[in-house]
Amino acid sequence: MSRAVTPVQNPADAVATHLVRAGYARCEPPILQPASIFFDSGEDLRGQLYLTSDLSGAEYCLRPEYTIPVSRHYLASGAAGQSATYSYCGPVFRYAAGQSSEFTQAGVESFGRQDSEAADAEILTLALDAASAVRTLDLSVRIGDAGLFSGLLAALDLAPEWRRRIARGHSQGKSVAAILNASRIGAGRDHSGVLGMLEGADKQGARAFVEDLLSIAGIASVGGRTPAEIADRFLEQAALRSGVGVSAEKVAIIERFLRIEGDPDSASAQLRQLAGEANLDLAAPLEALDTRLGFIAALGFDVAALRFEASFTRNLDYYTGFVFEAHDRTRPDQKPVVAGGRYDQLLQTLGAARAIPAVGAAIWIDRLGESPSAGGQRA
Amino acid sequence: MSDTLVLAVPSKGRLQENAAAFFARAGLDIVQGRGARDYRGQLAGLKDVEIAFLSAADIVAQLASGNVHMGVTGEDLVRETLADADEKVALLTPLGFGGANVVVAAPRAWIDVRTMADLEDVAASFRARRGERMRVATKYINLTRRFFAKMHVSDYRIVESSGATEGAPAAGQAELIVDITTTGATLAANALKILDDGVILRSQANLVASLGADWSGPARESARAILSRIAAEEEARTTREVTTALANPAPALIAAAEAQFSARLRYRAADGRLTLNCPQDKVAPLADWLIAQGADHVSVAALDYVFSAANPLYEKLVSRLAGAKMK
Numbered sequence: 001m002s003r004a005v006t007p008v009q010n011p012a013d014a015v016a017t018h019l020v021r022a023g024y025a026r027c028e029p030p031i032l033q034p035a036s037i038f039f040d041s042g043e044d045l046r047g048q049l050y051l052t053s054d055l056s057g058a059e060y061c062l063r064p065e066y067t068i069p070v071s072r073h074y075l076a077s078g079a080a081g082q083s084a085t086y087s088y089c090g091p092v093f094r095y096a097a098g099q100s101s102e103f104t105q106a107g108v109e110s111f112g113r114q115d116s117e118a119a120d121a122e123i124l125t126l127a128l129d130a131a132s133a134v135r136t137l138d139l140s141v142r143i144g145d146a147g148l149f150s151g152l153l154a155a156l157d158l159a160p161e162w163r164r165r166i167a168r169g170h171s172q173g174k175s176v177a178a179i180l181n182a183s184r185i186g187a188g189r190d191h192s193g194v195l196g197m198l199e200g201a202d203k204q205g206a207r208a209f210v211e212d213l214l215s216i217a218g219i220a221s222v223g224g225r226t227p228a229e230i231a232d233r234f235l236e237q238a239a240l241r242s243g244v245g246v247s248a249e250k251v252a253i254i255e256r257f258l259r260i261e262g263d264p265d266s267a268s269a270q271l272r273q274l275a276g277e278a279n280l281d282l283a284a285p286l287e288a289l290d291t292r293l294g295f296i297a298a299l300g301f302d303v304a305a306l307r308f309e310a311s312f313t314r315n316l317d318y319y320t321g322f323v324f325e326a327h328d329r330t331r332p333d334q335k336p337v338v339a340g341g342r343y344d345q346l347l348q349t350l351g352a353a354r355a356i357p358a359v360g361a362a363i364w365i366d367r368l369g370e371s372p373s374a375g376g377q378r379a
Numbered sequence: 380m381s382d383t384l385v386l387a388v389p390s391k392g393r394l395q396e397n398a399a400a401f402f403a404r405a406g407l408d409i410v411q412g413r414g415a416r417d418y419r420g421q422l423a424g425l426k427d428v429e430i431a432f433l434s435a436a437d438i439v440a441q442l443a444s445g446n447v448h449m450g451v452t453g454e455d456l457v458r459e460t461l462a463d464a465d466e467k468v469a470l471l472t473p474l475g476f477g478g479a480n481v482v483v484a485a486p487r488a489w490i491d492v493r494t495m496a497d498l499e500d501v502a503a504s505f506r507a508r509r510g511e512r513m514r515v516a517t518k519y520i521n522l523t524r525r526f527f528a529k530m531h532v533s534d535y536r537i538v539e540s541s542g543a544t545e546g547a548p549a550a551g552q553a554e555l556i557v558d559i560t561t562t563g564a565t566l567a568a569n570a571l572k573i574l575d576d577g578v579i580l581r582s583q584a585n586l587v588a589s590l591g592a593d594w595s596g597p598a599r600e601s602a603r604a605i606l607s608r609i610a611a612e613e614e615a616r617t618t619r620e621v622t623t624a625l626a627n628p629a630p631a632l633i634a635a636a637e638a639q640f641s642a643r644l645r646y647r648a649a650d651g652r653l654t655l656n657c658p659q660d661k662v663a664p665l666a667d668w669l670i671a672q673g674a675d676h677v678s679v680a681a682l683d684y685v686f687s688a689a690n691p692l693y694e695k696l697v698s699r700l701a702g703a704k705m706k
């Protein structure tokens with residue numbers, strides 16, 4: 001016979017309590033949100049929304065995530081631009097075929113802190129601690145830095161369109177070689193005559209040329225892009241064709257960079273070595289990486305137990321710096337239980353007058369349960 | 380148990396006429412109720428079958444919910460409306476009418492854009508320059524999302540459009556469109572072009588079976604009867620009967636006719652007379668070849684029906700139902 005000695009707190013309450021005690025004031029935006037605020041997050045998320053509309057025709061959805069509503073709360077609070085921290089815990093709704101579409105999510109957001117690396121470290125350690133408040137977890141934690149990757153592309157002095165292409169291709173899981181080849185094939189396939197003419201042409205000449213082409217062909221200019229934009233893209237491709245693209249040397253550097261992974265301190269050393277050998281100015285992002293690791297260690301975490309991967313950037317459209325995710329080692333097939341990162345651009349797209357530093361993490365309460373197979377091993 | 384098989388057919392327009400003609404060709408005459416306004420009917424000679432006249436969109440919904448057993452509707456509507464179409468319905472056979480393609484079309488003035496890869500590139504730089512996503516006008520929201528995701532195009536935003544979608548770019552409501560087209564003439568008239576790899580779906584009217592309907596009892600037998608007539612008509616329509624006489628038709632010769640002309644042996648008499656079935660477009664080469672093998676005459680006849688013990692449409696239905704039950 002057993003007796004209940006202490007009332008067992010449910011996992012959501014345990015996590016929420018932990019976050020509030022850490023000084024992150026609870027913020028619970030309404031479940032019913034204006035749908036349009038999520039539309040700029042892309043059609044993928046939009047396709048998962050539970051939509052409804054009221055009699056006036058205004059469109060609403062069930063909250064699919066917390067970060068945008070909490071950010072809007074912060075921007076409307078009068079504290080915008082100042083340092084503020086929030087926590088949340090409640091249901092989010094996303095359509096997932098064949099699965100439950102209601103999840104419990106907890107999390108934290110930290111806005112406006114200028115000491116970014118300290119804030120990064122605090123968010124990581126707090127989120128991991130909060131998840132562990134439910135039960136002892138065996139977590140494998142992966143960290144990366146989108147700022148390092150974009151810093152590398154900038155230090156290589158690549159044209160902006162190349163940086164964009166490589167960053168985008170990387171998000172899609174393509175290798176650098178595949179990204180570069182795809183662009184070459186695309187450029188060489190059809191318009192080699194036009195591109196040949198435009199090689200080395202100036203912008204004005206190219207624009208006039210495209211305008212003439214359209215008028216000779218009798219094509220009305222409709223829809224969004226101007227002849228100038230079309231001309232600019234032809235120029236881009238012409239430059240690509242003549243090899244003013246990415247040298248083999250630079251490709252090798254990017255590939256070497258993306259292969260660096262392992263214990264964070266040795267990864268940092270390898271990155272410094274690469275920067276030194278390739279004569280790249282990565283001082284600022286590397287300094288940020290080491291400072292962040294220092295803060296993580298200072299908060300009592302074993303840095304060597306984290307795994308750094310240079311290729312781990314999460315969604316480059318959204319995350320601008322530190323990124324991390326933690327998986328339950330006893331449930332390797334499951335999605336991460338904790339994930340987060342730095343998103344310094346979001347608040348401006350939500351209407352802030354200027355960029356406001358922001359970093360946050362989400363904890364998936366429904367994934368914190370014990371693995372069914374592990375149940376027997378514990379007393 | 381389901382005593383009556385419910386077959387849904389379009390209630391108006393060209394789709395209705397084509398569907399009625401299709402069933403009539405298979406010897407299945409649709410008898411409308413007391414007047415043209417009655418929304419229930421029957422198939423002449425099959426008493427356990429009820430015809431439901433519905434809109435094409437309703438047919439998809441009723442198939443998905445299992446309220447009707449079979450229906451005639453466009454594949455575009457099936458794929459657009461049902462996220463998990465293959466879990467809920469089986470497309471038994473295309474019907475040869477109602478053909479149209481769902482395509483991605485961009486302004487013709489975008490002379491640098493020919494493929495979805497170009498579009499991906501342009502969409503990303505459009506967003507980088509303007510801070511806004513490129514807009515795609517369409518009523519095919521789900522088909523568009525799935526196709527664009529497959530093609531790695533993410534920097535876009537859908538603008539719902541329920542009619543005259545092709546006018547959206549000229550009206551400044553969108554940069555490009557996803558729409559249905561048969562000849563492309565409407566697109567051309569609106570200064571739009573289809574991207575080279577921008578055909579999302581080649582759609583036509585299909586005979587579609589619901590996997591969630593009650594298929595126990597007489598409904599299944601009625602389906603077998605209907606599908607056997609449709610298969611018999613389809614086989615007859617697409618093949619010709621070829622009769623000839625050869626002095627000594629060796630098995631190797633018949634195997635060669637099968638391999639080269641997809642001909643199938645139907646009948647072979649001891650005196651060398653042969654009857655073969657052969658796809659319509661291979662009839663002439665087969666006849667030439669038979670004469671070269673020593674035949675004096677080759678006669679070819681069109682058939683009304685070819686009933687077979689094996690009924691591929693019914694077998695498809697049964698196997699899909701079995702697959703659905705296992706899940």
